[in-house]
Amino acid sequence: MTSPTGEPARTRGPEGPDAPANPLTRLPLDELRRRTSMKWRTYPPDVLPLWVAEMDVPVPPPVARAITDALALGDTGYPAGTVYAEALDAFARERWDWDGVVAERTAIVPDVMLGIVEVLKLVTDPGATVVVNSPVYPPFYAFVEHMDRKVAEAPLDPYGRIDFAALEITFQEAAAGGRRAAYLLCSPHNPTGTVHSRAELAAVAQLADEYGIRVVADEIHAPLVLRGARFVPYLSVPGAESGFSLMSASKAWNLAGLKAALAVAGPGAAADLARMPEEVSHGPSHLGVIAHTAGLREGGAWLDALLAGLDENRTLLADLLADELPQVRHIAPQATYLAWLDCRDLGLGDDPAARFLDRGRVALNSGTAFGTGGAGHVRINLATSPEVIKEAVRRMAASLG
DSSP, rough: BBBSSSSSOOOOOOOOTTSSOOOOGGSOHHTTOOOOHHHHSSTTTTSEESSOOOOSSOOOHHHHHHHHHHHHHOOOOOOOSSSSHHHHHHHHHHOOOOOOOOGGGGGSSSHHHHHHHHHHHHHOOTOOOEEEOSSOOHHHHHHHHHHHHHEEEEEOTTTTTOOOHHHHHHHHTGGGGGOOOEEESSSSSSOOOOOOOOOHHHHHHHHHHHTTEEEEEEEETTTBOTOOOOOGGGGGGGOOOEEEEOOTTTTTTTTTTOOEEEEEEEGHHHHHHTOOOOOGGSSSSSHHHHHHHHHHHOOOOHHHHHHHHHHHHHHHHHHHHHOOOOBOOOOOOBBBBBBEEOOGGGTTTTOHHHHHHHHHOEEEEGGGOOTOOOOEEEEOOOOOOOHHOOOOOOOOHHHHO
């Protein structure tokens, strides 16, 4: 079996009577509404929240045990050591056949976006250009501009893949006059769920080397690649030695409230990473490190059950849209638990999410926040029960009447 990009596809999944239950079907809606996080407190109780990247799952048992044990010990101090990097290294070897997470070339950072900021400070100057592929995760714009850098867009092609002609033009402009510039690569891509192939990533590395662009890859969704595709770490491709990766267990095990992430440097970027200020390592939560490490080391079976559930939800969404909203176009995501819906044929203007919220009482992400190519689109979060997805699509269709 091969993926849509020609990569060998891994078809892991829970099987047998002892396999974990689908985590997405464990919690009833009334219990979820007791949560006090952003997803459940931003909108009134009659709204179905399918927007921000939080999953409707219980805490994975290995993570719960690790946190409970730490609290029992009073182990609530400052993080130390390389246990997180070692756990990620073992996970990467098992899942991606990659041995590039070398503890000596890693740094613990508060979370992926703050880690990106710190890495960009190492390899660019104030006023420098940071290239992104739009439409893309909105914080790419906000964080880069807040740190006094400029964002330059190289839009994706109509199929949600990297447009290399556009990327080369943008690289030329970003590096004109010998200026230091960077490329903030989203891999897998948010919001489209695209998994970049090995050939595509090798082409990125070659182009970046030609123009002297430093590549910083946000790979936070790497564990969440669905059936039929395979994640390729950017630092594993030829020519990527001077790049960086930012990784975390937060998305795959739903740990956004337990802050911790890792910056990983390629062999040619180790000296740059060594210049990261020591105080950056004070930002992550010690409990976060414990939780993320437990997920990576002991949460594989739970993750496989989640991936199987997400794969079912991906198919369910496609079927529901075909039946109830046939004018909505989308390419089924290869990764993440997010789907990118093209609603332009509905005639709802640039922000269809507003109609779905006001009349349908479904909260989705507005595509306009994702930059060029986002108008007329919405992003929907599939990390919930099939029943919630069915009700959400029913409400969206009813809102058009």
